[in-house]
Amino acid sequence: MATTGPKSKALQTNMDVDYVIVYRFTDLDKQTAIVTFEKLIQALSSVGLATEVRNGGNHSVLVFTRVASERHLYGEVYRSRVKDWLHGVRTTAPPKDIRQALQVEPLYEAERLRIIYQLITNPITEGGAGITPKEGEWKNIESVFPLHDHAYNKDWIKKWSTNYTLNIEDLDEIRNRFGEKKDRLLLCLYAVILHLPRFPAAFGVAAWTLLGHFSWVYAVVNGLWCTIFTEYWRHQEVDLGVRWGVRGVSRIEVKRRDFKHEKQITDPVTGETVEVFPATKRLQRQLLQIPFALTAALVLGSLIATCFGIEIFISEIYNGPLKSVLVFLPTGILTTVMPILTGILTNFAHQLNRYENYETNAAYETALTQKILVLNFITSYLPIFLTAFVYVPFGSLIVPYLDIFSLTVRPFAEDEKQMHVPTSGFSINPARLRKQVIYFTVTAQVVNLGMEVIVPYLKRRGFAKVKEIQSERAAKNGTASIDVAANDPPEEAAFLTRVRSEAELDVYDVTADLREMVIQFGYLSLFSVVWPLTALSFLINDWIELRADAVKICVQMQRPIPWRADTIGPWLDALTFLTWVGSLTTAALCYLFSNDGLGPNGTPKNIQGWALLLTVFFAEHAFLAVRQVVRVVVSKMDSPGRQKERRQRYLLRRQYFEESLSEIRQLPTMGQAAEHIDRGTLEEEARQSTLRGHSVEDAFWARQRGWRETVQVGAYLIERDGMAGEVKKTR
């Protein structure tokens, strides 16, 4: 099915399959397995999906599903579009006639797949089959996924790996294939490639060559650029949302399955009884985030600080044997302990988030993201913070106290002297900061990329190998039944093997990639003044990363379910926040290293506290002012998306207007009343006045009948007034 049009052919057929369902019955006895299986098939066919079953290998079967009747599918499509309209996702209702509706906006693939997926997973009450993979009675449904369109994927990757940049059309295409949830990622990639590091990269290189490190000019330009980027992004997001007709989908709220309501109330708005959880109570629970953040900072912070101390001690004080080896001790500790701690904390974050008991999935995800980001910020930025704002300014005060770490090396040291601070006074290593920044922005990125691309590849190869061996051994034993593919019909064999391998792939998680980019952006806005080439390294990294991700999505992951999204939500706030903090750190760094990047050589004496703070204070407020201006300017910018939206609104309004115009036309206008004034109304008045006696008001209004009389009287008054004037003058 995975082709450009809903029902055309692709190079390599997908057998018209919409979704493949993996049913693994390892932990069930045959009987229950068969019963559940029957339930599954019945459920599927009950929502009009045709099914085929094939052997899936090691205790599993593959269920292939496709829509039994396109005509009926169109019904679902139309219904979902009407629903969108009712929720204000689309400003105009789809045309009444289905055929026409589908001609006006053809059913693109992501929409088709989304709707079918909902058909499978929605609760039966909402007309779905109520199949919830890995949950409750369906816990044996291992996964539900669409098949990759290899022909298309090949083109896609080819295209991306050959073109330098992406344009909006490319994105449109992707979106039609993968849906807009991916566009969260895509929007990001888009931003990254089209906007993010190119300019600062160029400028960074210039700054590096011309201005050197810690240049004010670079700091200002970089800060300004980060601001513009974030605000422009905020603007662009809306535009893309409209362009892809997903603006406001986040308003269609999906209730979380495990939301626990406290009481039932009748909704004052709809009058229905709804299950609610008091916001105040949630707020109280949310307050737990503060201690959580503090603990995280404390735990991770102390770990980082310790390793930091040890490292300094070994690298800059200790001068005994094995130094070259021992230097890697702290790194070792970090790489072993850090993941464990982060794991624990992340787990805790999840628990806390569940405890906060959010009503909708969106809210839940947002809250979780925020928590995770806190952890990420600490682990990614704290080390550099320590170097920049503790080691560099206070180094020589602290170092003497590092003796405590001597025990880490005592076993190796020959004598005490090797482990004591040179009395000659210790001088800090000014290169350390830059080295560290370079490490985080280059080395770490490269490693990371490797982990992302190569490791999974090897993993897959490994698995394949294992299988091979297994089947060989099986062959030896002559039990043909072990070889899954054995009795596949020859014309399907290739296809089935492909499906089986796709079934074993992981599910793609967009947040990982997003997080990576936000963190990256953080390095740029917070510390790039230390090493202006940061942006360049990111440009290169992202250029590769983008392609790598494309490959990942196409080859290493199951094809994602095409959900819709209209914002990158909390990530955007994170960007804004990082830009803000950047204005502080950059200013501070610039001040600290104003002596041609040497820095206060480890003694706070060389720093004027008030000057530093004044600098930061000024920088921050300049930033806030500039941001305000940028916001105003950006808000003034028009965009095709916004125009489209406004146009639709306008047309809608005009339509309404023309509808109500008919009545309005029949309405009397005051103008029409005019002619009555002379005759009609006045006679009528006269009549009324005689009826209900001669009241003061009637007398008042009866003096001048019709406007002509008024004019005459007025003229007369004016005349007389003039006279009076002359009389006066004569005196």
Added chain:
Amino acid sequence: MATTGPKSKALQTNMDVDYVIVYRFTDLDKQTAIVTFEKLIQALSSVGLATEVRNGGNHSVLVFTRVASERHLYGEVYRSRVKDWLHGVRTTAPPKDIRQALQVEPLYEAERLRIIYQLITNPITEGGAGITPKEGEWKNIESVFPLHDHAYNKDWIKKWSTNYTLNIEDLDEIRNRFGEKKDRLLLCLYAVILHLPRFPAAFGVAAWTLLGHFSWVYAVVNGLWCTIFTEYWRHQEVDLGVRWGVRGVSRIEVKRRDFKHEKQITDPVTGETVEVFPATKRLQRQLLQIPFALTAALVLGSLIATCFGIEIFISEIYNGPLKSVLVFLPTGILTTVMPILTGILTNFAHQLNRYENYETNAAYETALTQKILVLNFITSYLPIFLTAFVYVPFGSLIVPYLDIFSLTVRPFAEDEKQMHVPTSGFSINPARLRKQVIYFTVTAQVVNLGMEVIVPYLKRRGFAKVKEIQSERAAKNGTASIDVAANDPPEEAAFLTRVRSEAELDVYDVTADLREMVIQFGYLSLFSVVWPLTALSFLINDWIELRADAVKICVQMQRPIPWRADTIGPWLDALTFLTWVGSLTTAALCYLFSNDGLGPNGTPKNIQGWALLLTVFFAEHAFLAVRQVVRVVVSKMDSPGRQKERRQRYLLRRQYFEESLSEIRQLPTMGQAAEHIDRGTLEEEARQSTLRGHSVEDAFWARQRGWRETVQVGAYLIERDGMAGEVKKTR
């Protein structure tokens, strides 16, 4: 006409008059005067207004207008309501039948008056009479105003002067009478009376008695309260807007009459040709605001600083004769020069604003308000700033240089000594700051109130006196024609005199009162830590002020045209801004005077720059964090208004849904497709496959016909897999 219902009677009749139009022809010769007059009357009657003319006294006539036919008016009303609906001001369209529509929501007076006023002033193209008071061909139309309803006003003032507080119903009533533009003011009063100073007043008294001056506790609580107030207000505004059905009226944009377009383009949205002025160009022009603000600060600042210097010099250095008199010299200078400067700058602000060439009245007003506020802030807060952050910390460094001001007193001094700084070292007057704050928050307020209430009163009395004398003299001369009232018909005499006096009243300007309150709020948030009783004084002042304003509106001003508004717009931003700055100043003051309110006694030595800055820095960020929290909490709060809005939305949606449901019902569901799967579709498939040859896909899907077969095959596979498993196990 001015009564609770559109057409019921009031104690003292207004003769059913809707609007009075003053036509003054002093500068015209009779002929043109008469011609224009005729034009006027024609224009009025052309939109269905009945007219009566009476003598207005000194070269003017009064034109009384009323609606000729209620039936026709209802047409206009309905039309305007439909328009509101189309612009999204009201979520529901008014019922088709007019009578019904007017029963559901009766025509309240403000609406009636608003519509009639638009009828008079709207351009002819929009179905109005196109009469523009004081402008162009209508420059002789001095004013167009409705008549006061004295009976109602009496009740109103009585009520307000007896009740301590106002509740929302009172406001509803006012709004029905005066319309919602006034509710800008009213909302403010409302806020002020119901929320603003009561709590801080109470707390302030407590703080004053228990904590003394410059208490941290007070600072924090006060800051917190200001934040809550501002945010809560933002929330409340929306609620009232909905309650009064004006939410979004600010979106109905009225094009400014003297907006100069640069080029004509075809609107991409509506396709009509519109006159535009490039935003970029406006932005450039707006940049002029920066030099403007700077100049203003410089000019006013230097004036204030000079007077400040002189005052200090005279009061604290000079000790010659006439000191007691000379002390008032600076005040004298200020009170004479300041108004002139402010006048010039205000004038300049107006010019700049015109130059910025805004498209809509709303935008124009907002921009102007901002400019005026800048001036107000400088004049109101700078003096205290100087004392707090220049005189107190640096006093003894500056004072020696104040000799230059000696020339102001030289003529009076007997010898040089009297004009020289005591070598004994000069010590600043620590009480000065508090005195100043008290002056600005009490004395100034009282004076201001006096100016507002008493002066206009005297003015009116004065005019009356003059008239009397004139008429007496006229009587002596026996030129009866001078006495306007002479040939009024007796039954109208009283009424006409009243109208003539109302015609001479000023037009009420809400911004003045708003500005006053914002400035007041500023003192509270910026400096109240110096003297915690500030809030109390404001509470008293506002209590009186509110009544005074009520009197002003009813007695001293023409009855205002009831416009609509849904926000206090720029004023709200001003409040937010002041709260923010408050967090800085308060912290700084608290630090400076941390030594039991004595302050650094004029020598910066006693101040730790970095500590001060750190305090401020911390305070500001604490404030920003807290504000964020408050915003979140407030945004969670529900309100009757919001519920109403949501309910209407919901009903609307359900209505649409039910409409489209009919079609949807006819749509096929996938569920219906289910039964086909076994028979229909599959046979059809078989047929097709025979038609278009046996393709791979067909083969694939043909293996299992119908879900029962799938189940059988599945069961078989599961069975076999089990076996295979055993085979393995046996090994």
